Amino acid sequence: MNTMRTYNFSAGPAVLPVPVLEEVQRDLVSLPGIGMSVLEVSHRSKIFKEVLHHATDNMRALADIPENYKILFLQGGASLQFLMVPMNLLLVNKTADYIHTGAWAQKAIKEAKRVGKIHIAATTADDNFSRIPDMSELILTPEAAYVHITSNNTIEGTQWQSLPEISEVPLISDASSDIFSRPIDVTRHGLIYAGAQKNLGPAGVTVVIIREDLLARSLDSIPSMLNYKVHASSQSLYNTPPTFGIYVIGLTIKWLQSLGGLKVIASINKRKAEKLYAEIDRTDFYYGLATKSDRSLMNITFRLPNETLEQQFDKEATVAGLHGLKGHRSLGGIRASIYNAFPEAGIDTLVDFMQEFERKNG
Numbered sequence: 299m300n301t302m303r304t305y306n307f308s309a310g311p312a313v314l315p316v317p318v319l320e321e322v323q324r325d326l327v328s329l330p331g332i333g334m335s336v337l338e339v340s341h342r343s344k345i346f347k348e349v350l351h352h353a354t355d356n357m358r359a360l361a362d363i364p365e366n367y368k369i370l371f372l373q374g375g376a377s378l379q380f381l382m383v384p385m386n387l388l389l390v391n392k393t394a395d396y397i398h399t400g401a402w403a404q405k406a407i408k409e410a411k412r413v414g415k416i417h418i419a420a421t422t423a424d425d426n427f428s429r430i431p432d433m434s435e436l437i438l439t440p441e442a443a444y445v446h447i448t449s450n451n452t453i454e455g456t457q458w459q460s461l462p463e464i465s466e467v468p469l470i471s472d473a474s475s476d477i478f479s480r481p482i483d484v485t486r487h488g489l490i491y492a493g494a495q496k497n498l499g500p501a502g503v504t505v506v507i508i509r510e511d512l513l514a515r516s517l518d519s520i521p522s523m524l525n526y527k528v529h530a531s532s533q534s535l536y537n538t539p540p541t542f543g544i545y546v547i548g549l550t551i552k553w554l555q556s557l558g559g560l561k562v563i564a565s566i567n568k569r570k571a572e573k574l575y576a577e578i579d580r581t582d583f584y585y586g587l588a589t590k591s592d593r594s595l596m597n598i599t600f601r602l603p604n605e606t607l608e609q610q611f612d613k614e615a616t617v618a619g620l621h622g623l624k625g626h627r628s629l630g631g632i633r634a635s636i637y638n639a640f641p642e643a644g645i646d647t648l649v650d651f652m653q654e655f656e657r658k659n660g
C-alpha cells in the first residue's frame with residue numbers, strides 16, 4: 299500500500315497535522331491502558347469525559363478563553379450555527395446586524411432572515427467580495443442584538459485583519475476557516491463558531507465559544523438540540539456528542555501548543571502565505587482576487603489568463619502531487635487553502651510548479 303502523502307490544498311475537510319494522524323493511528327485500536335478504542339467508549343464514561351475535559355481545558359489555555367465563556371462541541375456544521383445564532387440570540391423586537399463579505403456570510407444571512415429582523419450593516423458585493431469593508435462603511439443599528447462577521451471568507455480569499463469596533467453589542471464571528479490560525483481576542487466576542495474540518499479536526503464537530511451571559515437569551519421554547527443553554531448546562535453531553543471528532547480536536551490543540559501556541563502558528567502562517575502571494579505578485583501571468591490589504595492567510599485565490607489555462611494548471615498540478623487547487627465552483631480560478639497543518643514544503647513545491655507552468659505557458 300502506498301501511504302505517501304500528497305500536498306493537499308483542499309478547502310475542507312482539509313489537511314491535518316501528521317503527528318495527530320499518527321497518534322490517532324497508533325491509539326485507534328486501544329487507548330493506552332484502556333483496552334478500548336476511542337471509537338468504542340461510552341460518551342458518559344470517565345475515559346471520554348477526560349478526553350472532553352482535556353480538549354476544553356487545552357483550548358481554553360491555547361486561545362486565552364476566559365472562564366466566563368463556555369466551549370461547546372456541537373453537530374450540524376457551521377451551517378447549523380447560521381440558524382442557531384439568531385434563534386438563540388436575536389431577541390424579539392431587536393435587529394441583528396450582518397456584515398456581508400461573501401458566499402458564507404450570504405448563507406448566514408439567509409438563515410437569520412427566517413428567524414427575525416436583519417440589517418446588512420455593510421456589503422462588498424459591488425466589488426465581488428474582493429475586500430473587507432472599511433470601518434467607515436459600516437452602518438450599525440444602535441442596540442442591535444448582535445453584529446455578525448465572517449472572519450475569513452473561505453471562497454473569496456479575504457480575511458478581517460482586525461476586529462470591527464462595535465461598542466457593547468456582542469460580536470459574533472464565523473471563524474470556520476481561520477480559527478486558531480492566529481491569536482484571537484475572545485473577550486471582544488459574544489460568540490465564535492467554527493466547523494472543525496479545516497483547522498481543528500475531522501468533519502462532524504462544530505466548536506462554539508459563547509459568553510455565559512448570552513445563554514440567558516436562549517428561551518425554553520427553543521428545541522433542545524438547537525438551544526445553547528441546554529448544551530452548555532450539560533457540558534456538550536445533552537446527547538451523544540461527536541466523540542471521535544472531539545478526541546482529534548484535543549490532539550490538534552495539543553499539537554498547536556507543542557509548536558508554541560497561536561503567536562508562533564500565526565508567524566508560520568504569515569510566512570507561508572507571503573511566499574505564495576509574492577509569487578502571484580511577481581508576474582502578470584497570475585493575479586490575486588483579493589484586495590492586498592484584506593488578503594487571507596488561509597485561502598489564497600488567484601486566476602490565470604484564461605479558464606483553459608486554469609483547468610490545465612489544476613490538472614497538471616494534480617499529476618505533480620498538488621491536490622485540491624481548483625477554485626470554488628462559484629468563482630472559478632485557483633484556490634490554495636493552506637491551513638495550520640499545511641506544510642511549508644508544499645508551498646515551496648507549488649511556487650516551483652507555478653514558475654515552471656508560467657515558463658511553459660506564459
Ligand code: PMP
Pocket residue numbers: 310374375376377378402448450451452453472473474475493494
Ligand atoms: N462558514 C465558512 C466560513 C465556511 O468556510 C464553511 C464551510 N466551508 C461554512 C461556514 C459551512 O460549514 P459546514 O460545512 O460545517 O456547515
